[in-house]
Amino acid sequence: MIRAQRRPVDPPVLLSVAGTDSGGAAGTAADLTTFAALGAHGACVVTAVTAQDTTGVRDVHPVPRRSVEAQLDAVLEDLPVAASKTGMLGHPGVVELVAARLGGTRLVVDPVLVATSGAVLGDASVARAYVEHLLPVAAVCTPNADEAAVLLGREGTPRDLAAALSDLGCAVVVTGGPGTDPAGASCTDWLAHPGGPVRALAHPAVDTGNDHGTGCTFSAALAVALGHGDDLETAVARAAAHTVAALHRSSGWRLGRGRGPIAHTHDPIRTTGGDR
Numbered sequence: 001m002i003r004a005q006r007r008p009v010d011p012p013v014l015l016s017v018a019g020t021d022s023g024g025a026a027g028t029a030a031d032l033t034t035f036a037a038l039g040a041h042g043a044c045v046v047t048a049v050t051a052q053d054t055t056g057v058r059d060v061h062p063v064p065r066r067s068v069e070a071q072l073d074a075v076l077e078d079l080p081v082a083a084s085k086t087g088m089l090g091h092p093g094v095v096e097l098v099a100a101r102l103g104g105t106r107l108v109v110d111p112v113l114v115a116t117s118g119a120v121l122g123d124a125s126v127a128r129a130y131v132e133h134l135l136p137v138a139a140v141c142t143p144n145a146d147e148a149a150v151l152l153g154r155e156g157t158p159r160d161l162a163a164a165l166s167d168l169g170c171a172v173v174v175t176g177g178p179g180t181d182p183a184g185a186s187c188t189d190w191l192a193h194p195g196g197p198v199r200a201l202a203h204p205a206v207d208t209g210n211d212h213g214t215g216c217t218f219s220a221a222l223a224v225a226l227g228h229g230d231d232l233e234t235a236v237a238r239a240a241a242h243t244v245a246a247l248h249r250s251s252g253w254r255l256g257r258g259r260g261p262i263a264h265t266h267d268p269i270r271t272t273g274g275d276r
């Protein structure tokens with residue numbers, strides 16, 4: 001007798017709206033692999049194609065707005081998106097488009113403006129569009145301290161920048177690498193809710209030069225946790241733990257001539273050498 005098979009549970013669908021990185025460390029590559037590592041199905045809307053490696057960005061080819069719009073329509077008209085995240089958007093028109101389509105949903109905005117290598121991936125008009133259109137309708141925004149200062153047009157402590165950005169209407173995590181601790185032993189992220197207190201969230205620092213794609217991985221993991229229904233503090237803690245574990249896995253790698261990729265792998269398949 002053939003028994004009726006129970007239908008497997010559908011994975012949550014997570015959407016990445018980001019640029020590609022030909023070196024496979026940041027952007028779409030980091031987002032989709034993080035979604036997969038955390039058990040989600042990843043959809044991706046590509047906003048720009050970058051020629052990039054571990055040492056820097058050689059070329060940026062923006063995807064036309066109407067193509068970004070068509071990709072967004074294709075995903076949103078077909079798939080039950082539980083949460084989304086944005087990375088490099090590259091053009092103010094694309095920032096406005098994303099605000100119109102994804103505003104008010106479980107949306108994590110990683111305002112990518114400058115790459116780790118120093119390349120500008122979003123100019124002043126993009127920063128203005130984030131402030132005017134996207135941050136007021138996002139669930140949470142995850143700039144590093146430099147990006148937070150560019151968005152606000154002024155310097156400040158990470159705590160102060162987090163509080164000021166949250167006044168725009170969304171929760172904010174100002175992320176900090178190991179440079180936030182003079183001893184380099186811990187990293188502190190600053191979490192601010194609109195109108196609420198700012199909390200310092202510290203975790204151990206990983207001593208590594210392989211951190212290209214870290215911010216993308218963190219914000220993608222944060223979107224997965226929010227898609228699961230976690231509250232923001234739990235989601236931030238889970239995303240940080242995932243990121244730290246990934247940085248540990250790649251810390252001994254020697255890939256590329258520059259800042260190597262953060263690990264996107266889970267349990268690597270090891271070569272056993274067969275029966276020898």
Ligand SMILES: Nc1ncnc2c1ncn2[C@@H]1O[C@H](COP(=O)(O)OP(=O)(O)O)[C@@H](O)[C@H]1O
Pocket residue numbers: 143144145175176177178187188189204205206207208211213214215216218240243244247
């Ligand atoms: N060397 C590190 N060890 C542990 N955590 C890190 C390290 N570098 C970054 N992080 C964490 O990774 C997340 C993303 O931060 P960050 O590196 O500031 O992003 P970005 O790539 O946008 O600059 C944060 O939670 C931050 O604390």
Ligand SMILES: Cc1ncc(COP(=O)(O)O)c(N)n1
Pocket residue numbers: 018019020021026027028050052087088112114115116117211212213214215216
């Ligand atoms: C396409 C793309 N998106 C995002 C980043 C930022 O990542 P990082 O800060 O690690 O350079 C990047 N370099 N390229």
